[in-house]
Amino acid sequence: EGDRVMVAKGGSGGSFHSAFEPSKGQAKHIRLDLKLIADLGLVGFPNAGKSSLLTAMSNATPQIASYAFTTLKPEIGKLMYEDYKQISVADLPGLIEGAHINKGMGHKFLKHMERTKQLLFVVDVCGFQLASKTEFRSAFEAVQLLTKELELYKEELVSKPALLVVNKMDLPEAKDKLQELEEQLQNPDKFSDLLPDDMIPKRYMTFRHVVPVSATTRFGIDQLKRCIRESLDEDAAMATKAIHQERLQALRLPSHGHL
Numbered sequence: 061e062g063d064r065v066m067v068a069k070g071g072s073g074g075s076f077h078s079a080f081e082p083s084k085g086q087a088k089h090i091r092l093d094l095k096l097i098a099d100l101g102l103v104g105f106p107n108a109g110k111s112s113l114l115t116a117m118s119n120a121t122p123q124i125a126s127y128a129f130t131t132l133k134p135e136i137g138k139l140m141y142e143d144y145k146q147i148s149v150a151d152l153p154g155l156i157e158g159a160h161i162n163k164g165m166g167h168k169f170l171k172h173m174e175r176t177k178q179l180l181f182v183v184d185v186c187g188f189q190l191a192s193k194t195e196f197r198s199a200f201e202a203v204q205l206l207t208k209e210l211e212l213y214k215e216e217l218v219s220k221p222a223l224l225v226v227n228k229m230d231l232p233e234a235k236d237k238l239q240e241l242e243e244q245l246q247n248p249d250k251f252s253d254l255l256p257d258d259m260i261p262k263r264y265m266t267f268r269h270v271v272p273v274s275a276t277t278r279f280g281i282d283q284l285k286r287c288i289r290e291s292l293d294e295d296a297a298m299a300t301k302a303i304h305q306e307r308l309q310a311l312r313l314p315s316h317g318h319l
């Protein structure tokens with residue numbers, strides 16, 4: 061932020077020696093790739109309620125529907141806080157198993173995850189089934205499969221700070237399912253045996269917060285906003301500390317040319 065780069069040099073102005081004729085500057089075609097699109101990116105299977113969640117939390121009005129792949133391109137929502145702080149959240153299209161080999165336009169969607177500071181996993185507390193032919197996945201399995209898809213696409217993605225949103229807490233049996241999920245997350249190795257071996261992540265995701273919500277009733281939404289803020293503030297504070305330490309280090313080093 062605030063960096064200056066010269067990509068094309070201007071020509072020198074005309075002077076007495078050039079008969080006041082200026083020389084030409086450089087001309088270049090430049091393609092810029094926007095790397096950071098939002099503070100947080102929503103990661104989830106289709107229908108988990110990512111767009112509903114963004115609507116409940118922010119000023120965004122994404123399309124919401126009861127079929128998979130409602131969201132086809134990223135949309136940004138802004139979370140507003142009382143002290144005027146704003147946090148941007150990208151609503152991304154749902155991932156499916158095999159996204160890393162580009163199933164369901166996986167790459168196009170996964171590449172946006174690279175461009176966010178933190179990840180917000182969203183799962184349906186009652187699990188998910190894409191189609192009658194595909195397997196039913198519990199919330200716990202959804203978390204592991206999403207982690208694996210990220211890992212297979214780009215391993216660094218899995219080391220980003222992450223929060224887990226357990227959505228649809230208004231559904232019957234949600235409380236029991238949440239308890240089950242929390243137990244499973246405590247001891248992921250013990251509960252991963254239903255997944256195919258090659259879909260078990262190398263490293264389980266550790267979530268800074270696990271937040272149960274209902275995007276429909278708004279239960280837990282304020283708590284979620286607080287957790288998001290806390291998590292981003294934590295990283296910002298660490299980054300500032302690192303910069304200070306670097307500067308201090310530089311001051312302590314003897315400067316060149318001194319005896």
Ligand SMILES: Nc1nc2c(ncn2[C@@H]2O[C@H](COP(=O)(O)OP(=O)(O)OP(=O)(O)O)[C@@H](O)[C@H]2O)c(=O)[nH]1
Pocket residue numbers: 104105106107108109110111112113123124125126127128129130131132152153154155227228229230231273274275276277
């Ligand atoms: N009962 C209940 N239903 C919800 C909740 N949140 C979302 N839904 C419903 O779940 C369906 C999917 O919601 P979306 O917000 O479109 O889901 P999405 O994750 O954005 O889906 P894609 O864009 O297809 O990836 C819709 O029918 C929503 O009304 C919730 O908290 N409770």
Ligand SMILES: [Mg+2]
Pocket residue numbers: 110111112123124130131151152153154
């Ligand atoms: Mg959506």
